[in-house]
Amino acid sequence: MNKLKEIRLKKGLTVKEASKILGVSSAYLSQIENGYRQLSRNMLKAFCEGYNVKPNEILEYDEYITIDENNREFNEQDIKLLNLLKALTDSDRDELMMFVEYLIFKHERKIEELQNGKKGN
DSSP states (O other): OOOOHHHHHTTTTTTTHHHHHTOOOHHHHHHHTSSSSSSHHHHHHHHHHHHHHHHHHHHHHHTTOOOOTTTTOOOOOHHHHHHHHHHHHHHHHHHHHHHHHHHHHHHHHHHHHHHHHHHHO
């Protein structure tokens, strides 16, 4: 079941009631809940405010992302990336994680080399 639909049902709201809270049509809400429309940044914000939840509760990325009160929004590229990650197999996700860790290591090493070079001058 779609997480947005699950949250709406837990709150005891019908599609019609929820659409009024969110300021969208019932048809539009149904399309988002059923995966026929992508969740935009503005709609994510509307869901968060209307349902009084945090983005990670909607996107189901608790184990990947920590979101605090100062960082409640994603841009559309972030959402696209999160959706792509969600579609990966565990094996592909592990491989991607190793590559990301390598890139971070490479970046940190470059910074270290620059700092050491500056110290030597």
